Amino acid sequence: MLRVLIADDQDLFRAGFGLILGAQPDMEVVGEAADGEEAITAARRLQPDVVLMDVRMPGKSGIEATREICATTTAKVLVLTMFDLDEYVYDAVRAGASGFLLKDIRRDELAHAVRTIASGEALLAPAATRRLLDDLVRRPAHGVAPRLTTRLGALTEREHETLKLVAHGLSNAEIAAALVVTEHTVKTHVSRMLNKLGLRDRVQAVVLAYESGLVVAGESDNEDHTCE
Incomplete structure (x- = not known):
């Protein structure tokens, strides 16, 4: 209940x-x-x-x-x-x-x-x-606190990719297609990424990605993603 x-x-x-x-x-x-x-x-x-x-x-x-x-x-x-x-x-x-x-x-x-x-x-x-x-978009990237910089550095390459795709607004299904993995795997990546960054949910992940400069407004994610 x-x-x-x-x-x-x-x-x-x-x-x-x-x-x-x-x-x-x-x-x-x-x-x-x-x-x-x-x-x-x-x-x-x-x-x-x-x-x-x-x-x-x-x-x-x-x-x-x-x-x-x-x-x-x-x-x-x-x-x-x-x-x-x-x-x-x-x-x-x-x-x-x-x-x-x-x-x-x-x-x-x-x-x-x-x-x-x-x-x-x-x-x-x-x-x-x-x-x-x-x-x-109106707020210039100003970097993140040292503790969050450390946490960003703790992300695996795949978790880092997942964070960028989440920040671009992709759903789990869309991220799975981009990374050529299953949705279950994406959920695992998202969960681990949020835990390592100490974030409550995807909304906060989007804010962090933009504020840190990891994602720049207007850019598209054209990287070649391959499965693990």
């Missing part, structure tokens, strides 16, 4: 999301929060699997709450917004959010998103993906 915490400053949204998710056979809404501070307290106390987080709330923002929740609990955060090109997409991902969706999604999409996030995958609405990539 997936445990879900809903954080939104509007009663209507909390109630609506609660009804949708509470009706799912594999989900339980364990709590609600009306601002960022309440969300942090509830997440630490209730230990949910997923937190639905409104990006804009009074007092401590959804971004600040996401950062603290991701740093102090094992919960995955799915950020929700009313704005299809919200300027906080980059900040939300940097804070540790595993997903970013619009509040006008259909009920079946919301349930699917929660399951996706809980399974360890990342999920971004198309508009949010465009905003994230636009932000990354």
Whole structure:
């Protein structure tokens, strides 16, 4: 049973999301929060699997709450917004959010998103993906912290290739075709790559790849990949 915490400053949204998710056979809404501070307290106390987080709330923002929740609990955060090109997409991902969706999604999409996030995958609405990539393009590569440089150096050649392909937005199936390996092998490469880099999911891997200069906006991956 997936445990879900809903954080939104509007009663209507909390109630609506609660009804949708509470009706799912594999989900339980364990709590609600009306601002960022309440969300942090509830997440630490209730230990949910997923937190639905409104990006804009009074007092401590959804971004600040996401950062603290991701740093102090094992919960995955799915950020929700009313704005299809919200300027906080980059900040939300940097804070540790595993997903970013619009509040006008259909009920079946919301349930699917929660399951996706809980399974360890990342999920971004198309508009949010465009905003994230636009932000990354505008931010010049500035290198990464020494500890992450060391971790990047610990990647095998195949894990390094996998990171670049993930950053280019390829799915596991597409990466498998590019590397001439099975999808199961790709999942293993992705999992090991994330573990070595200390990253929560593929979204953070994309940010790291761009910020470190490993991937340059606008370039395509034309390397000749061969199977191991």
